Amino acid sequence: MIGRYFLLFLGLISLVWIGYVGSDLIDKKNQLSPSHIFGKEDGRVLVINRLEECSHEDLQFSLQPETAKLYDAIHPHLTNIKSLIFSELKNKLLIERTDDWNEERIKSLFKNANLSVKFTSRNEFNVGKFQGKYNFSILSLVKKGTLAPSFGNDEWLSFDEKSSASIITFTNNTFSIADVYVNDKNQIEYVSKIMNSNLGKQIDDELLFSQVLPSAISNYHFYEKNFYCNIDNNFSKRPLFNWLESGFVEFNYNGHAVIISDYISGQDPILILNDWNDGKIISSNEAEGLYKNIRLTEKFPEVISLGFYIKRMGDFVVASTSQSVCEQVIADYELGNTVALKQGEEFYRELPKKVSERFISTNLIYSSTIYRNKLLQTKLKPKTLRPNIQNEILDGDGSENSKTISLLAGGTVKSFKVFAGKGNVVSLTMDGQLTFFSGGKISWKKKIGKNPIGEIQLIDVNGNGEEQILCTLEHQIHLLDKEGNELNGFPIPIEAKATNEVTCYKWNGASYFVLANDKQQLLFYDSKGQRVNNFKTGLSSIKQKIDVWVSNSILLASAKDDSHCILYNINDKKEHRHFDIDKESFSVKKANELFQFSMKNNQLMSIDQKGNRKNGSSYNSGKILSIVNDKSGQTIVVRTNNDLHFLSNQGNELKSFHLPFSELDYVSTFTSPSGASFFSIIDGLENNVFVYSMNGELLSKEPLTGSQQVILTWENNKEMVISTVVDGYIVQYVGGVK
Numbered sequence: 001m002i003g004r005y006f007l008l009f010l011g012l013i014s015l016v017w018i019g020y021v022g023s024d025l026i027d028k029k030n031q032l033s034p035s036h037i038f039g040k041e042d043g044r045v046l047v048i049n050r051l052e053e054c055s056h057e058d059l060q061f062s063l064q065p066e067t068a069k070l071y072d073a074i075h076p077h078l079t080n081i082k083s084l085i086f087s088e089l090k091n092k093l094l095i096e097r098t099d100d101w102n103e104e105r106i107k108s109l110f111k112n113a114n115l116s117v118k119f120t121s122r123n124e125f126n127v128g129k130f131q132g133k134y135n136f137s138i139l140s141l142v143k144k145g146t147l148a149p150s151f152g153n154d155e156w157l158s159f160d161e162k163s164s165a166s167i168i169t170f171t172n173n174t175f176s177i178a179d180v181y182v183n184d185k186n187q188i189e190y191v192s193k194i195m196n197s198n199l200g201k202q203i204d205d206e207l208l209f210s211q212v213l214p215s216a217i218s219n220y221h222f223y224e225k226n227f228y229c230n231i232d233n234n235f236s237k238r239p240l241f242n243w244l245e246s247g248f249v250e251f252n253y254n255g256h257a258v259i260i261s262d263y264i265s266g267q268d269p270i271l272i273l274n275d276w277n278d279g280k281i282i283s284s285n286e287a288e289g290l291y292k293n294i295r296l297t298e299k300f301p302e303v304i305s306l307g308f309y310i311k312r313m314g315d316f317v318v319a320s321t322s323q324s325v326c327e328q329v330i331a332d333y334e335l336g337n338t339v340a341l342k343q344g345e346e347f348y349r350e351l352p353k354k355v356s357e358r359f360i361s362t363n364l365i366y367s368s369t370i371y372r373n374k375l376l377q378t379k380l381k382p383k384t385l386r387p388n389i390q391n392e393i394l395d396g397d398g399s400e401n402s403k404t405i406s407l408l409a410g411g412t413v414k415s416f417k418v419f420a421g422k423g424n425v426v427s428l429t430m431d432g433q434l435t436f437f438s439g440g441k442i443s444w445k446k447k448i449g450k451n452p453i454g455e456i457q458l459i460d461v462n463g464n465g466e467e468q469i470l471c472t473l474e475h476q477i478h479l480l481d482k483e484g485n486e487l488n489g490f491p492i493p494i495e496a497k498a499t500n501e502v503t504c505y506k507w508n509g510a511s512y513f514v515l516a517n518d519k520q521q522l523l524f525y526d527s528k529g530q531r532v533n534n535f536k537t538g539l540s541s542i543k544q545k546i547d548v549w550v551s552n553s554i555l556l557a558s559a560k561d562d563s564h565c566i567l568y569n570i571n572d573k574k575e576h577r578h579f580d581i582d583k584e585s586f587s588v589k590k591a592n593e594l595f596q597f598s599m600k601n602n603q604l605m606s607i608d609q610k611g612n613r614k615n616g617s618s619y620n621s622g623k624i625l626s627i628v629n630d631k632s633g634q635t636i637v638v639r640t641n642n643d644l645h646f647l648s649n650q651g652n653e654l655k656s657f658h659l660p661f662s663e664l665d666y667v668s669t670f671t672s673p674s675g676a677s678f679f680s681i682i683d684g685l686e687n688n689v690f691v692y693s694m695n696g697e698l699l700s701k702e703p704l705t706g707s708q709q710v711i712l713t714w715e716n717n718k719e720m721v722i723s724t725v726v727d728g729y730i731v732q733y734v735g736g737v738k
Contacts, residue, residue, distance in 0.1 A: 032138045034085055034157060037094060039149025040170035042087035045156070049083050053164040053182040056086060060408065061167065062442040066129060066143060067091045070115075077112040082137065083161075091130070091143035101134040164188075178377070187350060190377035200227035200370030201246075202354035206347075209249050212260060212316050214332040215342030218687065218705070219727045220360040221250040227356035227370060232298040239276045240296040243269040243317075250300065252727075255665045255684040255707065256322040257300055258329060262315060269317050273310065290323075299412070302430065351378055361727035362705060363406050405732040407437045410445065413725045415455040417469075418711045418732075422721060425730050426469055428456050434471065436484060437730075444484040448491070449473045454501025454545070461487070461504065461511045461527055472501040477513060477525070489529025496521070499541060505548035507555055507570075514557060516542035522559055522568065533573055537566050547587045547594055551609065558594055558609075560585065565596060567609060579611030586627045588634050590649045597636055597651065599624055604638070604651055616651040628669045637667050646679070646694075657696055670712040672720075680710040680722070689724050704733050 038045045046061045048054065056063060063071065063086055071086075071093060078095070085094040103119065110117040110127055117132075119125040125132045130141045156175045159166035163179040167190070178192040205222040213220070224247040229235050240248065240261060248261035263269050276294050292307035301308045301321050309323040313330050320326045332338060339347050351358060357368035366379035405422060411429030418425050423440030432452055435445040448471060457470040461479065468487065471478045477492040496517040503514050511527040520542070524533040539561040547558040548570070555570040562583045567576040582598035582605060589595075596607040604616030619640045628635045635654070636647035644667065645656045665684030671677050677694040688703035689710055699720075706724030713721045715734065722733040 032094075032133060032135050032140055033154065034094060035154035036148065037092060037140055037142065038085065038087060038168075039153065040173070040175075041090060041147070041149055042092070043089040043170060045088070045168040045170075046086045047083060047159060047166045047168070048086075048164070049161055049166070050164045050182075051078075051081050051084060054180065054188070058182070058188065059165060059167065059180060061086065062088060062445075064089070064091045065438070065441065065443055067093055068441060070128065070130060070141065073113040073115060074109055077109055090146055092146065093141045095139045095141070097137045097139075100136050101139050106132070106134065106139065163191075178375075188379045190375075190379070192375040192377070200224060200230065200356040202356060202369055203246050204354050205247065205249070205358055206353070208246060208262065209260065210340035210347070211338055212313060212333050213249065213251070213339040214253060214329055215337050215339050216332075216686065217251045217253055217339070218362055219251050220347075220358070222355070222358040223247055223250075224356040227368070228297070235297070238295055238297070239269075239272050242272050243267045248297075250297070252687075252707070253320070253329065254322070254325050254663055255687075256320050256325045257302065258318065258320045258325060259296060259300055260313075260316055260318050260329070263317060269310065270312075299430070350380065361729075363408070363727065363729050363731075405440050405734060406726070407435075407440065407730040407732075409433075409728050409730055410435055411728060413708065413728065413730065414452050416709065416711075416723070416725070416730050417456045417458050418713050418721070418723045419467075420713070422715060422732065422734055425723065425732075426456060427730050428452055428471060429728075432473065434469070434478075434480070434484075436469075436482065446480075446484055448478050449476050451475075453498055457501070457504065459504045459511075463506070463509070463511075470502065470504060472498060472515065474498050477502050477515070477529075487527075489527070492525055492529045494523070500543055500545055503546045503548055514546045514548065516546065516559060522546065522557065524570070533570070535568050535573070535575075537568075539564060539566065544587070547589070549589055549592065549594060551592050551594075556594075556609075558587065560587075560596075565607075567594075577610065579607070581607055584624065586624050586636070588627055588636065588649045590634075595649075597624060597627075599638070604647075606651055617653065619645065625664075625667055628667070630669055630671050635669050637669075639664060639667075644679075644681070655694055655696075657692065666708065666710060668710060672712075673714055673717040678712060680712060682707060682710060682724075689722065691720075691722060706731065 046056055046059065067086065080098045082096045082098045106125065107117055115127055117125050117127045123134050129143050131144050133140050156168045156177065159168065159177050160179040164182040165180040167178045167180065169176050176192055178190045181189040181191070183189070201224050203224045209222065225241070225244045235241050243263040245262045245264045248259055251258055273291055273294065290307045290309055293304050295304055296319060306321065308319050308321050309326050310317055310319040311326045311330060313333055318326050318329050347360065351365065351367040352369060355367040355369045359366050366377060369376045407423065407425055407427070409427040409429055410433050411431050414428045414430045416425055416427040423437055425437045427435050430452070432447055432449045433445060434448050436443045451474040453472045453474060458467045459470050460466060461468050467482070469480045469482070474497045475494045477490065477494065479487045479490040481487065494517060496519045499516050499518050501515065505512055505514070513525040514522055516522055520537045520539050522535040522537060523531060526532050537559050539559060541561050542559050544560060549556060554576070556576060557568045557570055559566050559568065560581060563580060564578060565581045566578040569576040581596050582600050585596040585598040587594055588597055594609045598605045599619065599622050602620055602622055603618050606614045606616060619638055622638050622640045625637045625639050628637060634649045636649070636651065638645040638647060642659045643656055644659055646654045646669070648654055659681070663683060663685035664681060666682040667679060669677060669679045678691060679694065680689060680691050682689055686703065687705060687707045689706035690703060691699045691712070693699060704722060704724070705726050708725040711723045713723065715721055719735060724731055
């Protein structure tokens with residue numbers, strides 16, 4: 001009898017133990033479910049179902065630096081992998097095997113990757129900064145201290161497991177899924193579900209536009225009319241919507257934004273624009289005229305106060321921020337210099353024939369089509385895009401020491417700066433996205449606001465040798481460290497709209513900031529973001545940066561418009577002097593004095609800070625292009641027709657060169673670590689970059705693709721790195737020139 005009770009007792013104990021172990025395993029498995037690890041805090045999540053077909057680089061999915069470093073180490077040693085899951089904003093990684101993980105397999109994986117692993121319990125371990133957990137086939141790696149999602153949602157796990165990969169995008173409390181299919185035609189296809197939307201038709205944009213597009217363009221963005229309404233919520237209220245029949249194309253030509261659109265038969269785009277122009281008739285049947293304060297698209301024109309020109313071209317209209325560019329597009333059309341005749345079908349690559357959107361650039365090619373409540377996107381693999389770009393090197397010989405690095409800025413580039421080493425860049429887009437690249441990969445990115453003014457500036461606000469990133473927006477001043485953190489007191493809010501980029505200056509060991517606003521005021525701030533002074537100038541519009549310098553122990557600031565210059569005594573908080581200047585005057589500092597240089601009646605003119613004028617050399621059809629600041633000091637750059645003149649800060653000519661082209665967009669000078677001088681120029685018509693030594697030697701045998709801006713740096717003090725803009729990329733050409 002006692003034996004039977006004892007056996008019954010053992011049975012009960014066994015059942016309790018089995019239940020405990022089973023519940024523990026179930027709980028562990030739930031903790032390692034993707035829905036318990038990933039959520040809206042991750043921004044986007046990438047699920048790779050077929051590792052042999054694609055990678056996160058192929059899909060242009062950026063990992064956090066520490067995750068990328070860990071994955072790069074273990075990737076070559078992964079076997080029997082069913083799926084991988086990455087986070088875009090957090091340091092997380094989930095690896096699922098086709099069989100089960102165990103302690104021996106985990107130790108072997110990290111040993112092969114030269115990483116030390118330490119188990120803290122039966123199914124938990126530490127490896128570097130990451131905490132690892134495994135159960136059955138799932139292994140998670142999460143950086144220590146990372147919080148779990150605030151709300152677990154497993155509905156996003158409904159992605160197609162037969163796809164090559166899936167990208168889940170979280171927005172507030174919703175999400176969208178794009179299933180990715182990689183085929184053997186160099187294509188990557190994205191399929192996303194779109195609920196309650198029938199907007200978007202399929203258009204053969206090659207048939208519609210190839211006969212009117214200039215053959216020299218390298219970037220191209222087509223939108224079908226209704227599809228663009230999904231992107232620009234205000235498009236139906238814009239004049240372009242009223243005359244558009246099928247769609248329009250955006251591209252850059254000769255450094256200016258251009259739109260070509262068709263229009264509905266019987267509609268008159270010019271009359272429509274006149275209705276939007278307060279009834280002012282400013283154009284004839286030739287469709288000539290400047291339209292200000294009107295937007296055709298979300299981003300065109302970039303500055304509505306500067307306006308755009310528009311002209312008819314057969315059954316199409318051409319709009320650009322430059323009247324001469326409109327005329328050149330029409331000339332190309334009439335001369336047969338078009339994509340249809342010069343580039344043919346090759347320009348449209350291997351994308352579908354009928355689309356709702358098509359984008360073509362040097363480094364990115366894709367199309368989008370809405371079809372049966374789904375968004376189908378087709379993208380070419382990065383390795384198939386312009387394979388000859390690797391041959392666009394400085395010495396043109398295809399040597400292995402030459403290399404091209406492309407960094408996706410995430411929008412239209414406004415400005416960029418380069419740090420020492422390859423792939424170390426910070427960029428700012430027109431829509432205010434600041435992106436920091438380290439070693440060619442995105443280290444961080446941040447949306448700092450809208451309407452940036454001027455360039456990114458690198459300053460040392462604390463005087464300790466550490467650079468900070470200074471950016472000016474219409475209503476904010478941002479100052480960030482290289483990790484993307486705003487310094488104390490920043491961003492500084494600006495109530496009235498700023499009209500120029502901020503100037504940082506030092507006085508008595510402290511840093512200060514000054515800029516102008518559209519109320520004709522100068523605003524002064526300290527390094528903690530506190531306003532310390534303001535001054536009413538009375539000037540009409542202050543566009544150029546404020547100059548600050550010390551003269552006769554007086555701390556002065558200079559502000560100017562097109563006709564007047566005011567000197568302001570900062571310490572005494574009063575006007576010091578004012579005098580007349582010429583239009584398009586440029587500031588040059590020398591010997592603790594500020595001079596204004598201008599070109600008047602083909603003669604160089606200088607005005608000192610007392611308003612005294614002095615005539616300089618004569619230059620037929622001369623124009624001052626810029627004042628270049630580099631290690632050797634300030635250089636005045638003057639252009640006369642196809643000749644380029646470099647002048648000292650005294651106005652004396654140092655060198656002159658004859659250029660082989662006339663459309664000059666950009667000039668800058670640089671000094672190498674060895675003391676050698678160089679200058680770079682951009683041929684705006686062809687979007688080509690050229691680099692010369694100061695003895696006139698052309699260093700690049702073949703032109704390099706580029707636009708907007710060029711920065712020369714040197715790797716290891718000897719290897720030249722040429723950084724420029726190609727569409728939405730910062731491109732660095734490395735090697736060849738010593």
